Amino acid sequence: MNNTISLTLLHLAFCFTLVSFTPISALELHGTGANMVETTCQKTPFYNLCVSALKSDPRSSGADVAGLAQIGTDKLKAKATATLRQITALLKVAKDPELKMALRDCADYYNAIVKYDIPVAVEAVTKGDPKFGVEGATDAANEADACGRGFKNQPKFPIYASNKVVHDLSAVVASIVQLLL
Secondary structure, three states, X not given: OHHHHHHHHHHHHXXXXXXXXXXXXXXXXXXXXXXHHHHHHOOOOOHHHXXXXXXXXXXXXXXXXXXXXHHHHHHHHHHHHHHHHHHHHHHHXXXXXXXXXXXXXHHHHHHHHHHHHHHHHHHXXXXXXXXXXHHHHHHHHHHHHHHHHOOOOOOOOOOHHHHHHHHHHHHHHHHHHHOOO
């Protein structure tokens, strides 16, 4: 139990280092369009994911940083919800008890992401309180990591790709929201 708490605290400290704390100029905060997407995404830990996620939404062409944060949280919610559905489907067919346990744990983590972490981030961005948005997105990244750690004794991690996208997109959203502080 103490090892788990210690690892969790260490992991949390590490995740906070992933969030870019690069200051953004006032001029950059007031732009919009494709250049705004690229400028904003340069301040995130996963530039390519950031650009592809944001540019895939037509709202990004006229969005400011707050709008990009909203788009990011929408994308994160969609991907986390899809991953939770994937976990639920795998649970129905899994035979191996260890795999079932890991999937059940992931379902719990993803329920927290979908029902708590993302709504906190969305509400924080919507209400102009970015501190809680950063915390919600960072918590989502931590939950995705915790899900992945549950598969360390498994020969394969059946939701590796989806889980990685949720983790990385959470870090991107946390970085974008951080720019609003």
